[in-house]
Amino acid sequence: MLPIYDQKSRIKLLIVVLALIIGAVTVVYTNLLVSRLAEREQQQIDRYARTQRFLIGTEQEDATTDFLRTEIIQENSNIPVILADGDGNIVDSRNITVPSGLNETRRQAFLHGQLEEMKAQHPPIVIKISSNQRNYIYYKDSLILTQLRTYPLVQLGVIASLAVIAYLVFSTSRRAEQNRVWVGLAKETAHQLGTPLSSMLAWVDYMRSSERFAGEEVVEELDKDVKRLQIITERFSNIGSVPVLKDENIREVAERAIDYLKVRVSRKVVFKVESLLDPDTTAKVNVPLLEWVIENICKNAVDAMDGRGSITLIIRHGGRSNKQIALDITDTGKGIPKSKFETVFQPGYTTKKRGWGLGLALAKRIIENYHKGRLYVRWSEVGKGTTFRVLLNG
Numbered sequence: 248m249l250p251i252y253d254q255k256s257r258i259k260l261l262i263v264v265l266a267l268i269i270g271a272v273t274v275v276y277t278n279l280l281v282s283r284l285a286e287r288e289q290q291q292i293d294r295y296a297r298t299q300r301f302l303i304g305t306e307q308e309d310a311t312t313d314f315l316r317t318e319i320i321q322e323n324s325n326i327p328v329i330l331a332d333g334d335g336n337i338v339d340s341r342n343i344t345v346p347s348g349l350n351e352t353r354r355q356a357f358l359h360g361q362l363e364e365m366k367a368q369h370p371p372i373v374i375k376i377s378s379n380q381r382n383y384i385y386y387k388d389s390l391i392l393t394q395l396r397t398y399p400l401v402q403l404g405v406i407a408s409l410a411v412i413a414y415l416v417f418s419t420s421r422r423a424e425q426n427r428v429w430v431g432l433a434k435e436t437a438h439q440l441g442t443p444l445s446s447m448l449a450w451v452d453y454m455r456s457s458e459r460f461a462g463e464e465v466v467e468e469l470d471k472d473v474k475r476l477q478i479i480t481e482r483f484s485n486i487g488s489v490p491v492l493k494d495e496n497i498r499e500v501a502e503r504a505i506d507y508l509k510v511r512v513s514r515k516v517v518f519k520v521e522s523l524l525d526p527d528t529t530a531k532v533n534v535p536l537l538e539w540v541i542e543n544i545c546k547n548a549v550d551a552m553d554g555r556g557s558i559t560l561i562i563r564h565g566g567r568s569n570k571q572i573a574l575d576i577t578d579t580g581k582g583i584p585k586s587k588f589e590t591v592f593q594p595g596y597t598t599k600k601r602g603w604g605l606g607l608a609l610a611k612r613i614i615e616n617y618h619k620g621r622l623y624v625r626w627s628e629v630g631k632g633t634t635f636r637v638l639l640n641g
Contacts, residue, residue, distance in 0.1 A: 258417055266410040270403050277399045284392050288326055295323050296372040296384050299330070303376055325389040329362050330374075333381050337362065342389075361387075437483035444480060447473050475507070482535050490533040490617050497530045497572055497639070498522045501560055504541040512546075513554035522562040530572045530639040536613045537639075540622070543606035544576050544635050551580025551633065565638050574637040575625060582629040591624065614639075 302312060323341060330339040337358050345354055365371075365385035372384040388396075451470050454460040498520070505518050522528070541560070548558050556579035565573025583591060590596055594608040614622040614637055625636040 262410050262413055262417075266406050269406050273402050273406075274399045277395065277402075281392065281395050284395060285388070288389060288392060291323060292326060292328070292372065292384070292386050295326075295328065296374065299374050299382075299384065303374060303382075325391065327361065327365070327387050327389070329358065329365060329385045331362065331383050331385060333383070335362075338382060433483040437480050440476065440480045440483070444473070444476050447476070478535050478538075482539050490536055492531040492533055492618065494529040495532050495534055495537075497528055497532070497574075498524075498526065498562055500532065500534055500537055501541060501562060501574060504538040505545070505560060507538075508542060508545055512549050515555040516549055516552065517557040518545075519557065519559045520562075521559065524562055524564065524572070528562070528572065528641070530641050532618060532639060536617060540610040540613050540637060541574070541576070543610045544637075547606055548576065548578035548580055548633070551582075552578055553580075556580060556632075565636065570641050571620075572639045572641050574639070575634050576637070577626075577632060577634040579632045582631055583624060583627040583633050584629060585627075588624040588627070592622070 305312065325342060327343045328341045329337055329343070331337050337355065340358055340361075343358065343361055345357055349357060362385055365387045368387045369385070372386075374382040374384060376382060447469075451466065451473055454463075454466045454469070460466050502520050505520055509518050545558055548556075558579075559577045561575045561577070563573050563575065565571045592607050592611045594605055596608075611622045614620045618639060620640060621636070621638040623636055625634045627633040
């Protein structure tokens with residue numbers, strides 16, 4: 248059975264769906280609670296207003312008025328209320344926490360600020376005292392109702408944070424598994440190459456010492472290829488290990504990689520290396536790994552041109568400062584659609600009938616993970632060609 252993080256599309260969709268369901272249920276249920284609490288507070292204020300009308304309209308004090316003051320007026324212990332006259336003067340207030348230490352002027356200013364908030368939130372309730380005199384009851388939502396209104400936003404934020412954390416954990420686990428697969432594959436490849444390579448080295452030594460092959464050019468060419476296999480084996484062995492980066496002449500490294508390719512691809516492909524920098528310019532690189540990157544990009548370019556065209560490697564300053572060195576590798580091949588600029592670096596992506604689609608994926612890992620640089624498609628146009636840019640630290 249595949250690890251759960253290999254089902255990346257389904258897991259991502261599941262996380263999103265669960266987050267949306269939880270969020271929707273939370274919003275609906277909380278809105279229902281808010282609606283019921285708001286209705287209850289409105290009823291409480293209406294009772295409060297009717298009681299005030301009754302108390303203002305009666306002149307006698309008895310058990311009924313005492314009951315109303317105790318059970319109705321005092322019952323409101325949550326809803327902020329201000330009683331004001333027709334001129335806007337504050338007669339009384341309830342359930343408003345006034346900051347301590349205020350003098351009477353600042354206290355009245357604070358209460359008038361609360362009054363303006365209440366006017367903006369609810370229409371006032373009119374209390375008729377006489378034919379030409381009226382008081383007004385202003386009120387606003389209680390603290391618990393206000394908090395309950397904002398609760399869905401807070402919970403949605405928490406849900407979104409948990410979804411992001413789950414996604415990051417999933418992505419990290421998946422990347423860790425991929426890295427282990429890469430390293431294991433590379434180490435096993437290096438191990439498998441070791442035995443036949445040792446045998447080939449012995450055969451080259453035998454041919455050199457034999458008079459039968461004296462002066463044969465094939466022996467020297469075979470020796471070059473065997474040495475190349477040794478370099479490739481070393482490259483695979485370095486995957487998963489921390490490579491040693493040294494200051495190397497970047498033009499010499501590029502030319503050496505191109506020279507090796509020239510005699511091993513179609514003669515109808517024209518290679519060119521140019522440098523816009525000082526001939527002694529260096530960059531911190533691991534030579535075997537950087538040569539591997541250049542080879543992989545150029546081999547993909549040769550395939551994209553069907554073995555006919557030109558490949559130009561230009562060395563220049565890159566990035567936002569002159570501290571970075573850019574290797575721009577341009578071909579005259581089929582080009583890449585903009586929608587595929589990132590996809591081409593994914594393991595397994597290939598347009599060829601043969602091959603595993605690992606070349607550019609390996610190249611990107613080598614540059615970004617080991618050299619702390621960047622590898623990306625700088626320019627491409629379908630039918631005209633492509634430029635890959637390698638950014639290195641100077």
